Amino acid sequence: MxxxxxxxxxxxxxxxxxxxxxxxxxDPDGGYFAAGPLRSHERGDFLTSPEVSTEFGIALARFVEREYHRLGGPPGFMVMEAGAGSGSLLASLLDALPFTPRAAAVEASPAAREAVGARLPQVEVYPRSGPPGRFRGVVIANEMVDNLxxxxxxxxxxxxxxxxxxxxxxxxxxxxxxxxxxxxxxxxxxxxxxxxxxxxxxQLEAAAWMDRTAGLLEAGSILVIDYGGTAEGLLPRRREGTLRTYRSHLPGPHPLDAPGASDLTSDVNFTALMEAAMERGMECEMVRQDEFLAALGLADRLKRLRRKELELARTGGPMERLRVRSKVKEIETLIDPRGLGGFRILTARR
Ligand SMILES: C[S@@+](CC[C@H](N)C(=O)[O-])C[C@H]1O[C@@H](n2cnc3c(N)ncnc32)[C@H](O)[C@@H]1O
Structure with a gap:
């Protein structure tokens, strides 16, 4: 490359x-996403919320369900994930929904498109150009905009x-x-x-993505979940900038040293992204991931699981206790404010 x-x-x-x-x-002939194997899984270069736990998709299913009812349960209601990776988020989310929406995955990576197609045959799979035509529903982009x-x-x-x-x-x-x-x-x-x-x-490309995506949505919401902050919140990071690479879950080489062989990313400027959505007539709100998930019931679920773990310590079998312990750990990882919990979630709604 x-x-x-x-x-x-x-x-x-x-x-x-x-x-x-x-x-x-x-680049189709050697680009990190376009030419390589599937990148977002345990043996890849980074571990995302849906790869950490199915609890992430289960919580987001509650958001999708609320949106569905807010829009009056329209026929053709769609859940579209941009940058769907291995399909882990769509799998847990669709499984937790009490109804069956139209579902689509938009993916730049052929390996990821293949993985989603094999795992979720009911999901429409599209390359970067996305689905044809407008729709009502929810678009989710988890750790995708930082790659634009x-x-x-x-x-x-x-x-x-x-x-x-x-x-x-x-x-x-x-x-x-x-x-x-x-x-x-x-x-x-x-x-x-x-x-x-x-x-x-x-981040002109991120603004263009938001503009195109808002244009696809007749009614519903776009959720952008990523690291970054407001223009003001990013100021302390401006001495060096936020561009960086990842490899095997660790900071990777200098961005110019191994193009095509490491993930290249920067913190999302959410102020610019919100502005792009508002120019399309959308209403925006931004919170941290830990707050967003708590509002969808994950904090209560964590409390119940911790209580259950204590009970099992007195009365239960070790296997069941281990299972509950590992769920507790997963949720703690999703809401850790110094890690995934500190990500921002932008909801742009129309
Ligand atoms: C960091 S991974 C996250 C995958 C998944 N969302 C997750 O949370 O596990 C970013 C994904 O976005 C895809 N991607 C990057 N730019 C894209 C674009 N413009 N359109 C669609 N997919 C894109 C990549 O191929 C990759 O699978």
């Missing part, structure tokens, strides 16, 4: 960072410049480039008061 990127740079000169990221993640390509900008004493990707011998290097007008407009709106030298990922 690195050689192919270097060849493109040799042909056209340095490329914008989002072009580099698009190739590194989505970003431009990278640096605040200088005289204003913004961009970091593009150039080649230096066999290696790839970041090179300074003048800021493009559309990047500048985004930065002025959503970067906040970044100090000189501060680095910001400009």
């Amino acid at each position: 690195k050689e192919r990127i270097a060849a493109e740079i040799a042909r056209r000169g340095p490329i914008p960072f989002e072009r580099f990221m698009e190739m590194a993640l989505y 390509p970003v431009a990278v900008a640096v605040r200088g004493a005289e204003g913004w410049s961009e970091r593009w990707v150039g080649a230096d011998g066999a290696g790839l290097v970041l090179v300074e480039a003048p800021v493009r007008p559309e990047v500048s407009v985004w930065l002025d709106a959503y970067a906040g008061e970044v100090p000189v030298g501060g680095v910001v990922e400009c």
Whole structure:
């Protein structure tokens, strides 16, 4: 992948960072998601909420059920997951619903599309272009928006410049480039008061995704679940920026060192994402994952399971106690405010 990127740079000169990221993640001939095996599972590079526990999908099923009733139980009501990975979330969510909606998975990765198709034959599976036509229902994107390509900008004493990707011998290097007008407009709106030298990922692709997705939805909700924060909340992270890689559950190499072989991600600027949804006439609300799940009954479920675990310690068999203990652990992981529980959940509703 690195050689192919270097060849493109040799042909056209340095490329914008989002072009580099698009190739590194989505190039059909070596992109991390497009060409590799299934990435989101225990033996992959990261472990997401639905891979940690079925309790995540079961809680989200309660959200979907409320939305279904709010919309008056419309025929054709759809649950669509963008970036569905292995299908774990859809599997637990659909299983917990008391009705059978139309269900769709939109996936950039052929390996993931195959996995979802094999596991959930009732689910419609689409590549990145998504389903044709508009629908009523709920769209869920868990840890997907953080992967959408970003431009990278640096605040200088005289204003913004961009970091593009150039080649230096066999290696790839970041090179300074003048800021493009559309990047500048985004930065002025959503970067906040970044100090000189501060680095910001400009998330135009995320805004475009929200715009397209809001356009698909006649009525219902979009749930974006991810790491990140408001423009203001992200300011302390601006010294270095938030772009990073993951490999085998640990921080990976420098983003330019192993394109195609590591997950490349940045914190989601939820202020910009909300603005894109509001421009489409949607109402937005953002809370932390632990609060969101508590409101859907997961905190009560945890209390009941802890009580049961205590009871079983006195009276029950060791296997049952172990089973309950492991459920308790899973839920604790989902709501840990220093981990998954600290993720943000944006609800955009129409
Ligand atoms: C970090 S994984 C999360 C998978 C799953 N949502 C989960 O929580 O386990 C991100 C997934 O989003 C997919 N993806 C990335 N960009 C996408 C896009 N623009 N459209 C659809 N899927 C995308 C990737 O192929 C990958 O399976």
